[in-house]
Amino acid sequence: MKARVTIMPKNGVLxxxxxxxxxxxxxxxxxxxxxxxxxxxxxxxxxxxxxAKAQAAAEDMARRLLANTVIESFRVELA
Amino acid sequence: MKARVTIMPKNGVLxxxxxxxxxxxxxxxxxxxxxxxxxxxxxxxxxxxxxAKAQAAAEDMARRLLANTVIESFRVELA
Incomplete structure (x- = not known):
């Protein structure tokens, strides 16, 4: 299945x-x-x-590679 | 109002x-x-x-600046 990870700079981050x-x-x-x-x-x-597993896997990928969680927030949507 | 422009490489583009x-x-x-x-x-x-005007303005922005429509497609969502 398809997962879309959207990564944005956190509020307050330049x-x-x-x-x-x-x-x-x-x-x-x-x-x-x-x-x-x-x-x-x-x-x-x-x-x-x-x-549920796809969502968890995509969130894990986002945390470990895709997003820099110090300055970025991410959101996972399944399609 | 808020507009979100999502820009993806077109299918077939490396x-x-x-x-x-x-x-x-x-x-x-x-x-x-x-x-x-x-x-x-x-x-x-x-x-x-x-x-309607916000959608049109965001699409115009995407076409003229945000996306390279030769290799990218875009989608505008209002929020």
Missing amino acids: DPQGKAIGHALEGLGFSGVAEVRAGKVIELELAETDP | DPQGKAIGHALEGLGFSGVAEVRAGKVIELELAETDP
Whole structure:
């Protein structure tokens, strides 16, 4: 089954990539963009068919490799 | 209102970052990971309050700056 891990910088953590995107959008004439946060999304195709086990495996992967939990939070969705 | 733009490499486009993550997961002992695709997610806080206009603005931003539509596809969700 498919798992999607979304990784975002934690609130309060500086996000220079998001800031740069915000400035670039402003430069292109887009107004009314208050805040931009840039994160990652990783889609995993897992052999596991049990949703609970797939969720647990994806969370374990996120904690151990995909996310830096000091500065990033993650969320796992199954599809 | 909040808009989330999810950007993924198109099917058939090589995804070296995803491949690298797949190999690293295997190296950590995670088995049963068939495919990994790595993409970006950009959260925008928009001043616009009309959902249709916010959706259109976010799609325009994605087309003009956030995504490289030659090799990436994008999806906008409002929250």
